[in-house]
Every structure is written in C-alpha cells, then in structure tokens.
Amino acid sequence: MSRARIIAGVAGLSLAMTLAACDDGGKHFDRRTQIGAHPVLPAPQQYLIPPIHVAEVVGWGANETPTAPPGMRVQAFARDLNHPRNIAVLPNGDVLVIESQGPNLDPVTRPKNPIVSWVQKRATGQSGAKPKGETNQITLLRDADGDGVPEQRTVLVGHLNSPFGVVFADNFLYVAATDAVLSYPFTPGQTKITAPPVRLTELPGGPIDHHWTKSLTLSPDGKLLYATVGSNSNITENGMEAEKNRAAVWEIERATGRSRVFAGGLRNPNSPNFYPGTNTLWVVANERDELGPNLVPDYLTSVRDGGFYGWPYSYYGQHVDPRVQPQRPDLVAKAIAPDYALSSHVAALGLTFYTGTNLPARYRGGAFIGEHGSWDRDELNGYKIAFVPFANARPSGIAEDFLTGFVGADGKVRGRPVGVTVDRTGALLVADDTGNVVWRVTAAR
Numbered sequence: 001m002s003r004a005r006i007i008a009g010v011a012g013l014s015l016a017m018t019l020a021a022c023d024d025g026g027k028h029f030d031r032r033t034q035i036g037a038h039p040v041l042p043a044p045q046q047y048l049i050p051p052i053h054v055a056e057v058v059g060w061g062a063n064e065t066p067t068a069p070p071g072m073r074v075q076a077f078a079r080d081l082n083h084p085r086n087i088a089v090l091p092n093g094d095v096l097v098i099e100s101q102g103p104n105l106d107p108v109t110r111p112k113n114p115i116v117s118w119v120q121k122r123a124t125g126q127s128g129a130k131p132k133g134e135t136n137q138i139t140l141l142r143d144a145d146g147d148g149v150p151e152q153r154t155v156l157v158g159h160l161n162s163p164f165g166v167v168f169a170d171n172f173l174y175v176a177a178t179d180a181v182l183s184y185p186f187t188p189g190q191t192k193i194t195a196p197p198v199r200l201t202e203l204p205g206g207p208i209d210h211h212w213t214k215s216l217t218l219s220p221d222g223k224l225l226y227a228t229v230g231s232n233s234n235i236t237e238n239g240m241e242a243e244k245n246r247a248a249v250w251e252i253e254r255a256t257g258r259s260r261v262f263a264g265g266l267r268n269p270n271s272p273n274f275y276p277g278t279n280t281l282w283v284v285a286n287e288r289d290e291l292g293p294n295l296v297p298d299y300l301t302s303v304r305d306g307g308f309y310g311w312p313y314s315y316y317g318q319h320v321d322p323r324v325q326p327q328r329p330d331l332v333a334k335a336i337a338p339d340y341a342l343s344s345h346v347a348a349l350g351l352t353f354y355t356g357t358n359l360p361a362r363y364r365g366g367a368f369i370g371e372h373g374s375w376d377r378d379e380l381n382g383y384k385i386a387f388v389p390f391a392n393a394r395p396s397g398i399a400e401d402f403l404t405g406f407v408g409a410d411g412k413v414r415g416r417p418v419g420v421t422v423d424r425t426g427a428l429l430v431a432d433d434t435g436n437v438v439w440r441v442t443a444a445r
Contacts, residue, residue, distance in 0.1 A: 029042070029293070029294050031294070031343045031344075031381065032398070034294065034297045034341050034342075034343045034344060035341060035342060035343055035398055035399050036340060036341060036395075036398060036399075037339065037340055037341075037395070039297045039316070039341035039343075041295065041296075041297075041316060041319060042292060042294050042295060043292075044291040044292060044295055044321075044322065045291060045292040045295075046290070046291070046322075046323070047290065050289070050290045050292075050376065051293050051376070051377050051378040052375060052376055052377075052378075053374070053375060053377060053378050053379065053380060054375045055375070055380055055407065055411060055412060055413045056412045056413065057412070057413045057414075057416075057434045058408075058412045058413065058414065059414060059415070059434070059435060059436070060414045060415060060435050060437065064405075064414060065405070065439070066385075066403045066404060066405040066406060066414075066415070066430075066432075066439060067403070067404050067405040068402065068403050068441050069402065071360070071443060071444055072359075072441055072442065072443060072444060073441070073442050073443070073444045073445075074403070074439055074440070074441050075148050075439070075440050075442075076437050076438070076439060076440070077095070077141070077143075077148060077150065077429060077437075077438045077439065077440040078097065078139075078141055078150060078153070078437065078438045079436065079437050080133065080436060081097060081099055081133070081139065081436045081437065081438065082099045082101075082133050082134060082135035082436060083099055083100060083101050083135050083433045083434075083436065084097045084098070084099050084139075084418075084419075084431040084432065084433055084436065084437070084438055085098050085099065085100045085164055085213070085418050085419060085431055085433050086098040086100075086164050086165065086166065086215075086350075086418060086419035086431055087419045087420070087421045087429050087430075087431050087438060088166040088167070088168070088421065089421055089422070089423050089424060089429075090168055090188045091168065091188050092188040092189055093142075093143070093144070093146070093423065093424040094140055094141065094142050094188065094189075095140070095141040095142075095143065095150070095423060095429065095438075096138050096139070096140055096141075096156065096166055097138070097139045097140075097141060097431065097438055098138055098163050098164060098165075098166055098419070098431075099134075099135045099136065099137050099138070099139060100135060100136055100160075100162050100163050100164055100213075101135050101136060101162065102162055102178070102209070102212040102213075103161065103162045103178055103205070103206065103209050103212055134155070134158060136158070136159065136160045136161070136162060136163065137155050137156075137157065137158035137159070137160060137163075138155070138156045138157050138158075138160070138163065138166065138175070139153060139154070139155055139156065140152075140153070140154050140155075140156040140191055141153055141438075142191075143423075146423075146424065146425045148427065148440050148442070152191065154191040154192060155192070156190075156191065156192060156193055157175075157184065157192075157193040160175065160177050160182075161177040161178055161179055161180075161205075162177060162178035162209075162212050162213075163175050163176065163177050163178075164176055164177075164178070164212075164213040164214050164215055164216075165213075165214055165215040165216025165217075165227065165228075166216065167216045167217060167218045167225060168186065168188070169218050169222055169254065170222065171185065171186060171187055172184065172185060172186060172254075173186035173193070174200070174216060174225060174254075175197070175216075176203070176214040176215065176216040176227055177203075177214070178203070178205050178209055178212040178213075178214055179202065179203055179204075179205025179206070179209075180199045180200070180201065180202050180203055180205075181199075181200045181201045181203060181214075181216065181225065181227060181252060181257075182197035182198065182199060182200065183197060183198045183199075183200045184197050184198075200252065200254075200257040201227075201250075201252045201257045201259045203227060203229060203250070204229055204232075204244070204245055204246050208232050208238055208242050209232070210230070210231065210232040210233055210238070211229075211230025211231055211232070211246075211267075211268045211286075212230075213228075213230065213270060213349070214227055214228060214229060215227065215228040215269075215270045215271050215272055215283075216228075216272070217271075217272040217273055217274065217281075219274070219279075220274055220278075220279055222254075223253065223254060223255070224251055224252065224253060224254065225251075225252040225253075225254055226249055226250065226251055226252070226262065226272045226281060227249070227250045227252060227272075228248075228249055228250075228266075228269040228270055228271075228272055228283060229245065229246050229247070229248050229249075229250060229269075230246065230247065230267065230268035230269065230270075230286075231243060231246050231247040231267045231268060231311065231312070232246055234288055234289050234290060235288050235290070235312050235321065235323050235324060236312050236324060243312075245261060247264060247265060247266055247267055247268070247269075247311050247312075248261045248262070248263060248264040248265075248266060248269075249261070249262045249263045249264075249266065249269055249272060249281070249283065249303055250262060262281075262303070262305055262306075263303045263304060263305065263306065263307040263308070263309065264307075264308050264309070265307075265308040265309035265310045265311045265331070265335060265336075266283065266285045266303075266309045266311060267285060267286060267287055267288055267311040267312070268285060268286040269283040269284070269285045269303075270283060270284055270285070270286070270348070270349045270350070270351070271283060271284055271349065271350050271351035271352070271370075271419065271420075272303075272351075273351050273352060273353055275302075275353060275390075275393050276353055276355050276365070277393075278393055280302050280393065281302065281303045282300065282301065282302050282303065282351065282353075282367075283300075283301060283303055283351065284298070284299070284300050284342070284348035284349065284350070284351045284369055285298060285299055285301065285309075285338070285348070286298050286347055286348060286349075287299065287311075287315060287344075288311065288312070288315065288321065289345070289376045290376070291321070292344075293344065293345070293377035293378055293379065294344045294377075295315070295344055296315040296316065296344060297316070297341035297342060297343055297344045298341075298342045298343070298344065298345065298346050298347065298348045298371075299338035299339070299340060299341050299342055299348070300338070300339060300340040300342060300348070300351065300367060300369065300388060300395070301338035301339040301340065302339055304336065307336050308331060308334045308335055308336065309335060309336050309338065310331075310332070310335035310336075312324045313327055313328045313331050313332050313335070314331075314332045314335045316337050316338065316341075317335050317336065317337035318332050318333070318335055320332060339394075339395060340388060340395045342369065342371070342386065342399065343381055343382075344374075344377065344381065345374035345376055345377045345381050345382070346371040346372075346373065346374060346381050346382030346386075347371060347372035347373055347374060347382050348369050348370070348371050348372070348382075349370050349371075349372045349418045349419070350368075350369060350370025350385075350417065350418050350419040350420040350430075350431070351367060351368070351369055351370070351420070352367070352368050352420045352421050352422060352428075353365065353366070353367055353368075353390070354366055354367075354368060354422060354428070355422060356422045356423075356425070356426025356427070356428075357426050358425055358426030358427050358442050358443055359426065359428065359441075359442070359443055360443060362389070363387065365390045365391075365393075366387055366388055366389045366390050367387070367388040367390060367395070368385055368386070368387055368402065368420045368428060369385065369386045369387075369388065369399075369420070370385055370417040370418050370419060370420045370430065370431070371383065371384050371385070371386055371417065372416050372417065372418055372433075373406070373407075373413070373416050380407055380411075383404075383406040383407045383413065383416060383417070384401055384402070384403060384404045384406060384417065385401075385402045385403035385404075385417055385420060385428075385430060386399045386400065386401060386402060387399065387400045387401075387402040388400075402441075403417065403428075403430060403439070403441060406432075406435075413434065414435055415432035415433075415434050415435025415437065416432065416433055416434045416435070417430050417431065417432055417433075417439075418431045418432070418433050419431040423440070425442070426442075427440050427441060427442045428440070428441040428442075429441075
C-alpha cells in the first residue's frame with residue numbers, strides 16, 4: 001500500500017474517531033448494567049467504521065502512582081521494564097516478571113492493516129519513546145526482606161518467543177511462549193537459567209498469530225497444565241482453518257506433553273486459575289468487537305471440561321452473531337453463558353484469587369482482575385484493577401474499582417494493567433505493560 005493511501009487511511013480514521021465522539025455511541029448507556037451474572041445486552045450494531053477512541057500513552061511522572069482504596073499503599077516494585085505483561089511468584093518468594101511483545105505475524109494483507117497497526121502502536125505506547133533494555137525475557141526480582149524494594153534483579157532467561165504464562169512445579173519452570181510450552185530444569189534460588197528448554201507441547205503460533213498471549217496454570221494435583229489460546233481474528237475474517245485449536249483452553253499432561261482441547265468457543269481467554277480449594281478452573285476472556293460500544297461484554301467464567309462458550313457463532317449463550325456465515329445452530333444450542341460480565345471492551349487479561357492476609361479480610365477469596373482497557377469504543381473503559389467478591393466459590397456481588405488512575409484527568413493514559421498476582425507477603429502485584437512498571441499494593445501500616 002502506498003504512503004499516500006496509508007496517510008489517507010489514517011486521516012479517515014481520525015475523522016471516524018471525531019464522528020464517533022459526536023455520536024451518542026452509547027454514552028447514555030449505564031455500563032453498570034453490564035457487570036454481573038445477567039448483563040444487559042443491547043441490539044447489535046454494524047458499522048463501516050466502528051467507534052474508536054485511541055488515548056495517547058504518556059507514562060507515569062516521577063511521583064505519580066495509581067490510586068488504591070483508602071488504607072492502601074501503592075509503590076513501584078520495579079521500574080524501567082520493557083513491556084511487563086505477567087508476573088509469577090516462586091516458592092522462595094522470588095518474583096518473575098515476564099517482559100514481552102507480540103511477534104507481529106500477520107501475512108494477510110488487508111487495506112485496513114496500516115491503520116490497525118497505527119492504532120495498536122498508539123494504544124500500547126509503542127509509538128512513543130522506547131523503554132530501555134530487552135524484552136521477550138523473564139526478569140527475576142528478589143526482595144528477601146519483603147519490604148517491597150528488591151535487592152537483586154537479574155535476567156533469568158532471555159531471547160524467548162513472546163512469552164506470557166509461567167508455572168513452577170517439581171523443579172521445572174514451564175514457560176508458555178506464543179508457539180510452545182517450554183520446560184526448563186530449575187531450582188528456586190537460581191538467578192539464571194543456562195540449560196536449553198524442552199519443547200513440551202507445540203501451541204498454535206504463526207504464520208498468523210492474532211491473539212499471541214498464551215497463559216498457563218497448574219492443576220491442583222500437579223499433573224496437568226492448562227494453557228489458554230486466543231482466536232486468530234475478531235470474527236473468523238482470516239478463515240476457519242486459521243482458527244484450528246484456537247479460542248480454547250488446552251489441557252497438557254506434564255509428564256508426556258500430551259494435549260487436548262479442554263474447552264472451546266472462548267474468543268481470547270487468559271489467566272487460567274483454579275479457585276482455591278476446588279477443582280474448578282476460571283478464566284477471564286475478551287469478547288468480539290465491532291457490534292457496538294456496549295457489545296460484547298468481556299467476562300469472568302468457570303470453564304467446564306468439554307464446554308463450548310459460543311465464539312464465533314454466538315455470544316453470551318445463544319445470542320447469534322449475524323456476521324458469521326454459515327451459521328452452526330447445533331453449536332449455538334450448546335453455547336454456555338459466562339458466569340460474570342465485566343462490561344464491554346475492558347480487555348480483561350489478568351486474574352488472581354486473593355489468598356493472602358496483608359489486605360483487609362473482605363478481599364480474601366475474591367478475584368482481582370487486570371483490565372487492560374479499551375480503544376475500540378468512543379468512551380474509554382477498563383484501565384484498572386477490578387475486584388469481584390466471591391462467596392461459596394462463586395461471584396457474590398458487584399465488581400468494585402480497586403486500582404485506578406491509569407487514565408489521567410487529561411484523558412491521557414499513564415499505564416495499562418495486565419497480569420496480577422499475590423506475593424509471599426500477601427501484597428498484590430500488578431504488571432503495567434505501557435507504564436513499564438510492576439506496582440505493589442499493601443495495606444498501609
């Protein structure tokens with residue numbers, strides 16, 4: 001595509017953004033009605049150019065932090081990272097930060113590709129100043145005294161292919177790169193891995209790799225890994241062959257690498273976690289775009305063995321997506337409605353259940369969710385850590401804002417939260433991939 005056509009396309013996008021801002025676009029829609037077990041689902045809309053609002057990413061000032069509820073303290077656990085996407089905590093308390101960028105594989109040439117690329121770079125901060133250091137690596141942070149200031153920082157392993165999920169079990173570190181689950185011999189206390197990995201299981205990667213983040217968790221009995229694999233498109237525009245074994249949660253046998261699709265129809269599932277003390281697996285998922293600013297809600301859901309959750313044929317149970325042809329009424333009839341809506345286009349990527357004791361007791365057993373934030377609607381949505389209370393291992397109330405301030409009063413983005421986890425002291429850790437920070441939230445003492 002010529003430079004003139006790209007410029008014209010970007011100009012057209014800017015005009016579309018302006019028009020979207022003038023349109024009602026759902027501004028009078030109460031987004032709270034899309035949080036919980038029974039979200040309000042307006043009629044789908046279809047657009048030549050859908051509403052878009054790409055906020056500028058400016059990063060954090062020297063004295064700026066996100067905002068937590070009263071009685072909480074927020075501090076930077078680590079700065080000057082290069083797109084920290086996820087976090088894992090080892091048995092000895094060492095914190096692993098997964099710094100990662102996508103592989104940018106998309107050989108399908110479409111007129112909108114240059115525009116989409118511009119949008120994505122602006123939304124992720126890649127169009128501005130680049131952070132220092134390498135990415136696509138795992139950085140180890142050691143905070144031996146638990147004061148929130150790491151005494152040691154090393155690159156545990158580098159030169160990975162867009163890593164995201166990490167799990168430790170039985171002296172092996174499992175890393176979900178974008179195209180495979182890798183297994184490294186590893187003993188907690190090590191600060192560098194030199195042994196080559198074993199490719200335990202191949203995962204769908206290129207030549208198209210639309211949703212490249214592959215999350216990972218361990219079964220309660222330690223025998224199985226569960227990996228999430230997102231779709232290769234918004235709504236099958238790259239063809240169904242490109243979606244083979246995607247939009248799914250995989251089950252992988254640790255001893256052999258044997259794998260199978262555990263559950264399907266999940267457009268972009270992330271951060272699988274077993275609810276503490278149960279065998280119930282939960283994920284957060286990003287739903288489809290371009291049906292309107294208030295469709296379709298992203299969600300938190302338990303995942304059943306053999307379950308089908310609708311994508312691409314339907315959403316939120318049996319709500320048919322009219323764009324998909326030919327339809328599959330047999331699969332629509334089987335589609336399971338998610339457990340808990342989080343509102344539309346919040347881009348939920350992180351999930352952890354709180355089992356610590358540092359934060360107030362009301363948070364114990366509940367879910368902290370990293371909402372990366374929207375760009376594909378006229379009003380920004382997400383850009384925060386949400387908290388969903390649980391009772392009897394089920395969501396039990398309305399989601400609350402827990403960590404906010406990622407969008408400033410000027411409408412510019414300071415950071416975008418992704419992975420969340422709990423450290424050995426009970427503090428909540430948050431990976432901020434455009435702020436290039438890991439935040440640590442504790443009760444003020």
